Structure formats: structure tokens, C-alpha cells
Amino acid sequence: MKLRLLxxxxxxxxxxxxxxxxxxFExxxxxxQMSSETHARVANAVEAAAREKGWDVxxxxxxxTLQTHSEQIENLVQSGVDGIVLAMSKPVEFxxxxxxxxxxxxxxxxxxxxxxxxxxxxxxxxxxxxxSESALYLLGQxxxxxxxxxxxxxxxxxxxxxxxxLDVVLSENQAVKEVGSHSMARTKSWQEDxxxxxxxxxxxxxxxxxxxxxxxxxxxxxxxxxxxQQGMQKGDVVLVSTDGGPETxxxxxxxxxxxxxxxxxxxxxxxxxxxxxxxxxxxxGAEKETITSGPYLYMKADLxxxxxxxxxxxx
Amino acid sequence: xxxxxxxYGTALAGLLVFVFLLVxxxxxxxxxxxLNVLKQTSFLAILATGFTxxxxxxxxxxxxxxxxxxxxxxxxxxxAGGTFWGLAVxxxxxxxxxxxxxxxxxxxxxxxxxxIATLGTAAIANGLxxxxxxxVAFVGRWDPMFLALARGKIFGIPVLVVVMAAVVLSAWFxxxxxxxxTHMLATGEAQEAAHRAGIATRRMKLIGLTLSGFAxxxxxxxxxxxxSSASPQMAGDYLLNxxxxxxxGMTMFxxxxxxxxxxxxxALIISVLANGLVLLGAPYYLQDIMLGVIVIASVSVxxxxxxxxxxxx
Numbered sequence: 323m324k325l326r327l328l329x330x331x332x333x334x335x336x337x338x339x340x341x342x343x344x345x346x347f348e349x350x351x352x353x354x355q356m357s358s359e360t361h362a363r364v365a366n367a368v369e370a371a372a373r374e375k376g377w378d379v380x381x382x383x384x385x386x387t388l389q390t391h392s393e394q395i396e397n398l399v400q401s402g403v404d405g406i407v408l409a410m411s412k413p414v415e416f417x418x419x420x421x422x423x424x425x426x427x428x429x430x431x432x433x434x435x436x437x438x439x440x441x442x443x444x445x446x447x448x449x450x451x452x453x454s455e456s457a458l459y460l461l462g463q464x465x466x467x468x469x470x471x472x473x474x475x476x477x478x479x480x481x482x483x484x485x486x487x488l489d490v491v492l493s494e495n496q497a498v499k500e501v502g503s504h505s506m507a508r509t510k511s512w513q514e515d516x517x518x519x520x521x522x523x524x525x526x527x528x529x530x531x532x533x534x535x536x537x538x539x540x541x542x543x544x545x546x547x548x549x550x551q552q553g554m555q556k557g558d559v560v561l562v563s564t565d566g567g568p569e570t571x572x573x574x575x576x577x578x579x580x581x582x583x584x585x586x587x588x589x590x591x592x593x594x595x596x597x598x599x600x601x602x603x604x605x606x607g608a609e610k611e612t613i614t615s616g617p618y619l620y621m622k623a624d625l626x627x628x629x630x631x632x633x634x635x636x637x
Numbered sequence: 638x639x640x641x642x643x644x645y646g647t648a649l650a651g652l653l654v655f656v657f658l659l660v661x662x663x664x665x666x667x668x669x670x671x672l673n674v675l676k677q678t679s680f681l682a683i684l685a686t687g688f689t690x691x692x693x694x695x696x697x698x699x700x701x702x703x704x705x706x707x708x709x710x711x712x713x714x715x716x717a718g719g720t721f722w723g724l725a726v727x728x729x730x731x732x733x734x735x736x737x738x739x740x741x742x743x744x745x746x747x748x749x750x751x752x753i754a755t756l757g758t759a760a761i762a763n764g765l766x767x768x769x770x771x772x773v774a775f776v777g778r779w780d781p782m783f784l785a786l787a788r789g790k791i792f793g794i795p796v797l798v799v800v801m802a803a804v805v806l807s808a809w810f811x812x813x814x815x816x817x818x819t820h821m822l823a824t825g826e827a828q829e830a831a832h833r834a835g836i837a838t839r840r841m842k843l844i845g846l847t848l849s850g851f852a853x854x855x856x857x858x859x860x861x862x863x864x865s866s867a868s869p870q871m872a873g874d875y876l877l878n879x880x881x882x883x884x885x886g887m888t889m890f891x892x893x894x895x896x897x898x899x900x901x902x903x904a905l906i907i908s909v910l911a912n913g914l915v916l917l918g919a920p921y922y923l924q925d926i927m928l929g930v931i932v933i934a935s936v937s938v939x940x941x942x943x944x945x946x947x948x949x950x
Contacts, residue, residue, distance in 0.1 A: 348918075356921065383921035387874040388774075388864050393677050397915035400670040402663060414776045415866040418788060476773045477868070507772030507869065 347377040347405070347605060349597075350398035354410040355386035359540065360565055360589055364409040364433050367593025375601060388415055395419040398428075405429045405600045409593075410478075413438035429604045431596045434587075436479050437617035442603060442610045445592045447623040449480045452585045453487030455625050456562050459583050460533050463560040467497035468532035471523050473516060473541045475506045481537035484564060488535055502527050506541065516544045524548055532559065534580075539565035542581055546573060549580045556580060565589075566626060566634070574631045583627035586634060592621055647889040647899075650931075651906040658909065662916035670912070672795060678908040679801035680856050680863075684875050685882040685900045686808045687737075687852025692883060692895040693812065694838075694845035695825040696744055696751040700736065700759035701853045701879060705872035707762040708733035708857035713775035713867020722783035729861075730854035736762060737850015741843035751846070766869035774868035787862035797859060804855060809897040821845055825895075878907055881928060906931070 349372045353365035365381050372379045380403070384391035391411065398406055399422050406428055413420060413436050420440035423430045432444045460470065472488065475481040492498055504519035506512055520541075534549075536542040542563035549559060559580055563570070566586025573579035599619070602608040613619060626634050658665045665671075684701055691698040712729030716722050736758055743754035789796040812818035823831040824841040832838045853872070861867045885906060886899025907928065914924050 378918060380915065380918045381921055382915060385874055388866065388868060388871060389680060389860055390874055392864060393911070394915065396673055396677070397912050400664055400667070400673050400912070401916040401918075412774075412866075415774065415864050415868075417865065418784075418863075476771065505772065507767045 347372075347375070348401075348403045349377050349379045349600065350401070350403040350406045351379060351381045352384060352391065352394045352398070352406070352408050352411070353381070354384050354391055354408075354412075356383040357386070358410070359567060360434075360538070360587070361410045363567070363589040364593045367590040368407050368409070368433075368596055369593075371594045371597035372600075375597065388412070392416055392419045395423065399423055399426045403428060405431070405604045407593075407596045407600070408432045408435055408441075411435040412479075413441065413444075429600060431599055433592050433596055434480060434589075441617075442599070443614050443617055443619050445595055445599075445619045445621065447587050447621055449483040450487055452480075452564055452587070452623050453484035454491065455585045455623070456484065456535065456564050456583070457488040457491040459625060459627070460535055460560055460562045461491065461495055461498055463562075463582065464498060464533050466495050469499050469501040469527070469530055470533040470535055471520070471527060471531050472500055472503040472535045473506065473520055473537060473545060474503060475512075475537045475541070477507075481564075484537050501531055506537075512540070513544060516541050517548070520545050521548055524552065528552070534559060534561045536561065536563040539563045539567060539570045539584055542584070543569065543573070546580050550578065554580060556582075564623075566624075568635075571626065571631050571634045574626060574628060575635065583625060585623050586626045587623045588621050595619065595621065643888075643892045644890060647885060647906075648902055651902060651909070654906070654913070655909060658913040658916070662913050665913060665916050670916075672798065674905075674908050674912045675798045675801070676795050677912065678904050679797040680860055680872075681875060681878055681882055681908060682801050682901050682904040683804050683852050683856040683859070684872070685879045685886075685904050686804055686897060687849035687856075688879050688883050689886065689895045689897055689900045690808065690812075690821070690845045690848040690852070691751070692845075693818075693821045693825045694842045695828065696842050696846060698737070698740060698755050698846055698849040699752065699876065700740060700755040700762060701849050702872045702874075702876035703759040703762035703766075704733045704736040704850050705853040705857040705860070705875065706766050706870050707736065707769075708854045709861050709867045709871045710766045710769045710775065710869060712858055713861045714769055716779060716783065716861075717775040717777045717867075722780045726783075726786075726858050729858050730851065733854030733857060734847060734851045737847040737853070738843070740850065741846035744846060745839040745843050755846075763870070770867075770869050772869060774866045776866045779862075779865045784862050784865055787859045797863070800855070800859065804852065805897060805901045812897050817841075817844070822894075878904075878928070882907055885931070 351365050351368050353361040356362045369379045369381050382394040384394055396419060406423055411432050420430060420438050424440040430441045432441045434446060435444050437444050474485045492500060502523040504523050506515050534545055536545055542561055546561060556577055556579060560582050561580040562583045564585040566584050570584045573581040599613050602613060603610055684705060688698055688701055708729040711732045712725045715725035715728055740755050740758055743749045744751045787797055791799050820836045821841045823836055824838040828838050860871055882903035883895060883900050885903030887893060887895055889899045889902060890896050910927055911924055
């Protein structure tokens with residue numbers, strides 16, 4: 323009898339909770355790979371900003387798998403959420419699923435994903451500008467001559483653009499030679515991939531390179547540790563990268579780290595901007611054009627080196 | 638009663654979860670969502686069906702997910718390169734089937750334990766996907782006829798569901814109604830006795846592993862058509878889920894024995910859970926936790942009822 327009463331109370335409590343929460347704006351968030359710090363930073367920022375507004379939020383992780391990502395989007399459509407934010411998605415691969423979102427009348431905002439006709443807009447930094455900032459910083463530190471190693475990542479549109487811009491910069495400054503390059507292929511075991519690939523490159527080119535360009539900070543951390551294991555000290559080699567974040571800033575400031583600079587992408591601000599835009603468009607009924615006229619909402623990325631890193635550590 | 642619980646306990650637990658979601662998960666009961674769940678089950682069910690064939694002959698296939706990824710990039714790469722999609726599909730199926738055949742040859746001909754042999758081919762297949770793609774996905778404008786393989790409908794039913802039904806029913810028919818199925822089962826249950834009874838046990842193992850590869854090829858083609866892209870490790874996540882589906886399947890209908898009906902229901906339970914948790918608004922990490930819990934719980938319960946050691950796979 324007691325058990326039945328408890329069960330009944332549980333069911334009622336659940337139903338009441340659902341009914342109350344059903345009144346709040348429901349936001350679905352899908353991060354492509356939560357094990358990647360940048361993806362998690364965006365998703366967590368979206369979640370925090372949305373909860374601050376009193377919204378219900380469901381955050382999903384695609385584990386870096388395309389099919390899982392497509393299923394998460396489809397499931398959110400079926401659940402009837404009021405809005406969807408995708409972090410580091412791939413509009414070309416998920417064209418059909420994004421079309422489903424649009425057909426269901428659910429506003430969709432993507433972050434660092436690329437433009438899609440089925441999304442309101444993509445919140446981005448200008449990767450071409452980001453790529454030129456890091457490439458020119460590296461070459462400037464080398465005095466526009468010397469040899470560099472690179473660690474690339476072609477599967478992500480942002481890191482791929484950064485690599486292409488580096489190639490353009492190198493083509494105009496031929497006194498700097500790329501003597502070795504590793505291209506990260508595995509997304510799930512990328513740390514091991516970077517460690518093995520760059521360790522081999524560093525060994526092969528020991529003593530004959532002056533700088534290293536990494537396509538994102540996660541790669542740079544591993545390279546930094548490898549260089550330290552070789553007994554190198556700050557300034558022996560110029561290591562530059564892109565993304566930003568507390569660990570990056572700590573390393574830039576640290577006298578033990580090879581990491582000299584990064585281009586800090588405001589992932590948290592992007593997540594907050596996605597929620598603000600969703601509020602204006604989906605809740606207040608504003609036109610998308612009042613936020614941005616094009617397929618992108620660009621945000622500013624700052625070059626961070628030892629001269630200004632303290633400003634970012636304080637934040 | 639014990640026998641009933643052993644046979645149907647997992648399925649009943651799955652049914653209870655289903656009923657719970659029908660009541661509490663908003664939109665779960667809608668026909669669109671139920672078809673959505675069936676569509677999402679199709680890839681897993683097809684892959685797990687193939688794995689069941691291998692396991693029926695008492696051999697493991699840990700390469701099916703990697704073979705599927707390889708077949709996917711072969712299919713996608715050929716289409717992106719301008720090959721007629723029909724030929725690309727045949728090539729994808731052939732590559733995965735060949736992978737299964739190689740597994741079978743290694744196990745039956747070279748006498749490499751299937752655990753080691755299929756781990757090896759999984760690694761080779763993984764390397765080949767990166768060799769073909771360079772880590773970059775094949776994308777582009779795909780022939781609508783090809784895309785219809787995964788996105789089309791027949792009398793309102795998604796083609797994916799129709800293909801899944803065809804694969805599962807064919808597999809069920811082969812295992813339950815044909816001599817081949819009986820011989821495969823005999824090989825898996827008592828290899829020595831089966832061999833003495835005149836059953837070509839090595840051939841049965843070869844067929845089981847080859848069918849596992851073939852099923853991986855079918856799932857790969859459907860994955861490519863569904864996502865209109867092909868990337869390395871495309872099917873990587875299906876290894877654990879596939880094994881989980883088969884293990885769940887072994888706890889029902891014919892407890893302790895791999896069986897197609899059980900595998901299908903196992904795959905369905907995993908998909909229903911994944912869908913239902915999203916509809917309930919559960920956080921993402923709960924999906925992995927729930928999957929782990931349900932596998933451990935169902936296998937433990939059935940194993941304790943049966944006191945069989947068949948779950949040590």
C-alpha cells in the first residue's frame with residue numbers, strides 16, 4: 323500500500339515537474355565532441371546562459387561521430403524543443419537533418435560550424451584573419467627566415483583554413499621553409515596521433531627548425547611537452563597556435579613553456595551570443611537581420627602573447 | 638517461472654521502458670518519432686545481425702565497425718570521384734565482404750584466434766580508411782537515387798526500415814529454417830561433435846565471419862546515403878553498441894545463445910533508450926551510463942537465472 327502511494331506521488335511529482343518545465347523555453351544543444359575542450363566550452367557557455375534565463379536546456383554529445391550527431395539532431399526535432407544550437411557541426415554533412423529542423427519551424431543557430439541555408443546564422447570568428455594573425459606572428463618572431471614544423475588538422479573547416487592561410491603567407495615569404503608537417507587524422511585518439519607524429523618530426527629535424535605552427539592549442543600543449551622533454555627552454559623555438567583558454571594563457575606566461583602566442587577565440591562569448599540571439603529571435607520575435615544580415619555573426623579573436631597575456635588571465 | 642524470466646525478462650524490461658517513455662516522454666508516441674527510432678535502429682541492427690552470425694559459430698568479429706567505415710569511404714570516395722553510384726555500392730559491399738572473408742581465412746586457414754585476427758583486420762581497415770581519405774570526409778552533391786537508399790520511403794515507410802526488416806528477417810530465416818543455420822549453430826555449440834557428425838565446421842565459421850563483413854557493407858552504404866558524406870571512423874561508435882545489442886539479445890528468447898530476434902530487440906532497446914533520454918531532457922552523459930547499466934544488469938540477471946557461463950564473451 324505504501325509502495326503504491328509512493329509510486330503515485332512520484333508519478334504526480336514527475337507530471338507536475340514536466341508541466342511546469344513545459345512552460346519554459348526549451349533549448350537543445352548538440353556539441354560534436356565534448357571531449358574537445360573548445361566544443362565543451364561553447365556547449366557549457368550556452369547551457370549556463372540559457373539556465374540564467376530560466377530556460378530548460380538539454381545538452382547532447384555526438385562523441386565525434388557523424389551518425390550520432392545526425393541522430394541527436396533528429397531526436398531534438400522529435401522532442402519539439404523551441405530552439406537548437408549546434409556547436410562545431412558540419413552543415414554539408416548534416417544538410418538533411420538541418421533541413422528537418424527548418425521544416426519543423428525550429429530556429430537553429432550554429433557555432434563555429436560554417437554557413438547553412440537551414441540555419442539562422444553561424445557564429446564565427448573570421449578564420450582567414452585568425453590564420454593570418456598566427457602565421458604572421460610566427461614569421462615575425464623568426465625575422466622572416468628559418469625553418470618551421472607544422473601540425474595540421476584538415477578535417478575541421480577552421481583549422482583547415484588556418485593551414486591554407488599559413489601556406490599563402492609562406493608562399494610570399496620564401497625564406498621561411500616548412501621542413502616537416504604532420505597532419506592529424508584521427509579525431510577520437512587525436513592526442514596519441516599528435517604525440518606520435520610530432521615526436522617523429524621533432525626527432526627527424528632536431529636542431530634544424532626554429533618554429534612550430536600548430537593548428538589549435540590542444541596540439542600545441544602536446545608539442546610543448548615534447549619540446550620540454552627534449553630539454554628546450556622558452557625562446558629556443560617559437561611555438562604558436564590558436565584557440566585560447568586558461569591553460570594556454572598559463573603556458574604563454576610560464577617561463578618553462580615553449581608556447582609564445584595564440585589567437586584567442588571567444589568560445590564562451592560565442593555561446594552567450596547564441597543564447598542572446600535565440601532570445602531576441604525565438605522569444606521576442608525580432609527579425610534575424612537585426613542581429614546579422616549575412617550567414618555569419620562574426621566575433622573578434624585577439625592575439626595573445628606575453629605582452630598582454632595578463633589581461634586574459636585576469637578574466 | 639524462472640524459465641519465463643530467463644527467456645523474456647530483458648524483453649519485458651525493454652517493454653516497461655517503452656511504456657514509461659510512452660507516458661512520460663513528450664512526443665515519444667508520435668508516429669514520426671517511432672519511425673525515427675526505427676530508422677536510427679537500422680544501422681545498429683544490421684551491423685549487430687552480422688556480428689550475430691559470427692558469434693553463432695563461436696567466433697568474435699571485432700572488425701565489423703572498422704570494415705563498415707572502410708566500405709563507407711570506398712563507396713563515398715568512388716561516388717565523389719564520379720563513379721556511377723550503383724558500382725560504388727557494389728564496391729563498398731565487396732570490400733566489406735572481402736574483409737569478412739579474410740577474417741574467415743585467418744581463423745579457419747591460418748588458425749589465428751578470431752579475437753586477434755579481427756583486431757588485426759580492424760586496425761588494417763582503420764589504416765586504409767585514413768590512407769584513402771587523408772582524414773578528410775568525402776562530401777559533395779550526391780545522386781538523389783543513391784540518397785533515396787537511406788532517405789526514401791516506400792508506402793510511407795522509410796527505406797532504411799524496409800532494408801533493416803529484410804536483413805533481419807532473412808537472417809532469422811537462415812538461422813532458424815535452413816540447414817546452413819542449423820550447421821552454424823551446431824558449430825558454435827559443440828564444434829567437435831558437429832565436426833564428427835560431418836558438418837564442415839571450418840566452412841561454417843568462414844561463412845559466419847564473411848556474412849558479418851557483408852552486413853557491415855550494407856550498413857556502410859546506408860550510412861553514406863543517410864549523411865551524404867563518408868569519413869574515416871564513420872561507423873566506429875557502433876562496435877560497442879553492436880556488441881551490447883548482441884549481448885542483450887543473448888539474454889532473451891534463447892538465453893545464452895546468440896539469436897537474431899534477440900539481437901534485433903537488443904538494438905531496438907538501445908535506440909529507444911537513446912531517443913527516450915533526449916525526449917526526457919536527460920543530460921548526454923546519462924546515455925552512456927544507462928547503456929552500461931542495462932547491459933550489466935540484463936546479462937547479470939539472466940546469467941544468474943541460468944547459471945550459464947555463456948556471457949563471458
